[in-house]
Amino acid sequence: MTTQRTSGRRKQAMAAAAVVAALLTTAACGGGDSDSGGSKNGAAGFDAANNKVAQADLAKKGGELKFASTQDADSWDTTRGYYGFMWNFSRYYSRQLVTNTPAPGEKGAGVSPDLATDVAKVSDDGKTYTYTLRDGVTWEDGKPITSKDVKYGIERVWAQDVLSGGPTYLKEVLDPDGKYQGPYKDKSADKLGLKAIETPDDKTIVFKLPEANSDFEEMLALTSASPVRQDKDTKSKYGLHPFSSGPYKFESYNPGKDLTLVRNTEWKQDSDPVRKAYPDKITIKFFTNANELDQRLIAGDYDIDLAQTGLSPQGRTSALKEHKGNVDNPVSGYIRYAVFPQSVKPFDNIHCRKAVLYGADHVSLQTARGGPQAGGDIGTNMLPPAVPGSEGQKYDPYEMAGANKKGNVEKAKEELKACGHPNGFKTTIAVRNNKPVEVATAESMQASLKKVGIEVGIDQYDGSQTAGIIGSPTNVKKKGYGIIIMGWGPDFPSVQGYGLPLWNSNYILESGNNNYALIEDKEIDGLFEKYTTTLEDSGKADIAKQINHKVMEGAYYLPFVFEKFINWRSSRVANVYTSDGYSGMYDFVNIGLKSSSK
């Protein structure tokens, strides 16, 4: 998921570092319970909601759940949103045929029926998916949600010119040749001209895939597969006031200022196996100052950080010291890494790539990322822990978390010799200028690589122009960016949802490229293909493992960390848990309050 682990926040955070001391002292005056178990103020305890449900029995109906954030969604339109927190939050007002299982940790990455009575009935060839809609599912005006509404909602993904921004997996899987023009250019009377989806009656919907894809149901669990009712479709303005199919509906929304959801009285609890819908009201208040936001969270004025990017350095220190019981330390699903474009010499040679892998000081890189808690565990391979097939640190082909964690000069020099640059070489690291942590990791690399004779220059580019600058292979080659520092998280927890754009040769694009290493490996491509036709879970996991191994063997990437972050929950909330389905975020839709007052 592309949660924008956002620029402005961190930047300001650094700039205001001078104030840290003052803020910390004042924060210290305010709270003062450094408990880590359940406590007097009612906080569930450190890591109490990490991969498990905290205080489930304390949740009561009613009350106002208050989110706060420095970042508004890219769009609240279910078709257009791509930020992780938006997908998470959208479940308040939109339902899908199937959705992420409302359960902590690994289970959250699974798929459960939502509007549909059950998960898909899949044909033997894996190309036909059939769902039946539940009874009693309604829109906010009380009209029933039909299979046609679902189809129309999905068709909107085709209208990329109007509804840009969201994921387009469904379009690529259902209509790889791009024959359908989208509902707005649809000549048919009902605007339901997409051939790949059939709606024989209002309760039944059938998907006919040209090619099988074993992750298709995961794609249907994305927010972009939400139903949209045609008469309520305001096209590009839909995101300002989406028409609700879930337990809450939009009351008011001022972009960048605030958002208020109130109960959708037409929604029926017994029609929805997923959403508990505890609070009466859900609000988001947008801040511009990350430190101020953290202060307000810690002061108890707000409950949850909407963006789920973790506390900023000051807030983190203060929270861990004074309010440890309100904090979880989940794995985010992101891997932070350096990648070596093969178009830039000498990184066309695997030994030169390996020299960097061995030469880097992995502990110092982890420290630059924020240490074991805020940064994460040392990354040893390229498959995030939440993705099936991941082995975590157990798979460590270059012993990055083991023998070589402080860097191995000897081995690096051996590789340099094999590469034909026994005395090292010069190259350039490209790093986003709006991410101080990434700049710090670049500096760490620079320092440790110097020891093996690799001279590294650091080029900080405008982080908001990522797609145009490092997303253009021509530009990368021209600028001689031998090392690019980036991060990536899964759109949905599978090797396809994570690695396809990174490692598949078909995803090498002239602009907006994400296969920075320019990997063109028939074997990897073949494994991805095989993956899409493998329907059974253990087989999928095995292929994921193989792909990961291939990528690591190619030494295209230097992973820094399996990212973790410090997440805050107020003492007022109950039934909180992190979910691998949302990259370690809290599963918003089932958070309740302990008391209905206020």
Added chain:
Amino acid sequence: MSELSKSGAAVGEPTGSASGSNAFLEVRDLKVHFPTDDGLVKSVDGLSFQLERGKTLGIVGESGSGKSVTSLGIMGLHTAGQYGRRKAQISGEIWLDGTELLSADADQVRKLRGRQMAMIFQDPLSALHPYYTIGQQIVEAYRIHHDVDKKTAKRRAVEMLDRVGIPQPDKRVDSYPHEFSGGMRQRAMIAMSLVNNPELLIADEPTTALDVTVQAQILDLIRDLQKEFGSAVIIITHDLGVVAELADDLLVMYGGRCVERGPAEKVFYEPRHPYTWGLLGSMPRLDRDQQERLTPVKGSPPSLINLPSGCAFNPRCPYADVPKDDVTRTVRPELTEIGSKHWAACHMSQEQRERIWTEEIAPKL
């Protein structure tokens, strides 16, 4: 103790009386010193003179001779405008119509300013507030000392403008200073200073900033007004020509001290100080040719922090070696009476000076 002439020509030694003065204006041993980073600037250092009502005193000297400082000292403007820690140090006595100003309460002096003593400044453009009309400024000056409404005061202002010769005074009263010509501005300035019928008028270089033709008009105006109002007038100038026909008495200043003073005709026709000779030589005269008429005093004015020892004028004096034993460079000459009410401070003997004047200086003038 000197004898004071009843009819007024009133320059003489201080009376010595500590309890008061019979003269209208009497300045005794006035010292005005300014502390600066470089040292104490002795702008005026022991100046004494007297002035009677209806008479005009001309104070003449180069810039930096202390003449303007003297006038501001009389007006009490050194202390009124002082902020911060470095204040002017003023000592001596200034008696105005029986009141000693230096020891008087500041507010008392303020009340005298503008009413009993008024001042005209050199550059009327900068001396008038650019943001207020001429009328407003005159009205303000009048109403400080007269409890009248604005209308009455404005009538008075128009009357005064008319009196100083400004055409269409009822219209011009609403003009701003920048809308006036230089001469008109100075007339307006004079109108403003005379609006309260002051008994003492100090004109500090009243014509320096003006055209030659306008200069004469302004001087005429001052003379006429003096007759009309009966005020005592002090005219401060670096130009003897300005005071030639106006002043009853003259006082020549050099380096913060008086070097010669006496009745105007004496100082003019029988000057007994080489500096006065120099000033006379640099005086513009209408009956002389343009080229040769200006022979300014050679050299530059002395430092007021470190006056030359002996006679302050000695470095510039062409006759410094006339007295014997280098006395000009070691002993400061005292003011001595050399004729009736005529005083000068020079080491040369009377005869030497008379001879040099009649033989060397006068013929060239």
Added chain:
Amino acid sequence: MLAYLIRRLFAAVVMLVVIILVVFGIFFLVPKWAGVDIATSFVGKQADPASVEAVRQKLGLGDPVFVQAWEFFKGIFAGRTYSGGGDVTQCSAPCFGYSFRSEQAVWPVLTERFPVTLALALGAAVLWLIFGLAAGVLSALKRGTLWDRGAMVVALAGVSLPIYFTGLLSLAIFSHSLGWINAEFVPLDESFSGWFGGMILPWITLAFLYAAMYARITRATMMEILGEDYIRTARAKGLREQVVIRKHAMRSTLTPLLTMLGMDLGALMGGAILTETTFSLPGLGQKVLDAIQNQDLPFILGVVLITSLAVLIANLVVDVLYAVIDPRVRLA
């Protein structure tokens, strides 16, 4: 006076047109020169080139720049319609552009946010004028004393300390620690006291910076003015010293300050970014920061334009006030 006003007004209008052209040029030409494709930032991460092209069409980025400029210009007076992909978006006059990022017309958002910034700027201006002038005048009159030095040290601190420092510090002390002030922005139409409470810290923070600046300028100007001949004349008239200061010296001291105030108020319309960010005030500064982060070009353009407009108007007002204060200007 009237001729002067008309001349100024005309100059302002010409200036505005020039500003629109220049700003437009900068925002639409520079990305083109830099080779940055705005359209790509609007689409998702695996969007195909066709989608990017479609977005480009809808944004009108494919048109020649002069066409874009003309469309924009026309939109201000006549409104404009964006259409593409079967979707029609109406942007009624005055259309300062339309943000496809947040699906909002720019103008209403600006007009909604402008009052917040205006209130911030004006409120702070009142504070900084009162305290800056008072401190400056006192310093000038007590020059060289302990008071003067103390005040100037504080002023130096005020000028040097960044707003996010003083702002966060005041938040930490008054809001978080002491709890005196609830520093959350409340719209004026909701509650006056809430609004006022939420504005106090931003006002003080911003005013501190400017008061310091104004105190220094006031002191210097005052000292210079006190040496003017006409001040001596005023004293020679027998005016009381406080009247001399109040009536004669102050009026002259105000002139350069007024010029500064005009520039500062104008610049603040866009420049309150730090204060607004620190205190989460929904004003223009916050919006422009937001817009920059999201590469929301139409909003950046709009904010820049409205800021220029504000500077222009502020300068016009200053020009007029200048003429009121200084009669010599009326001739110019």
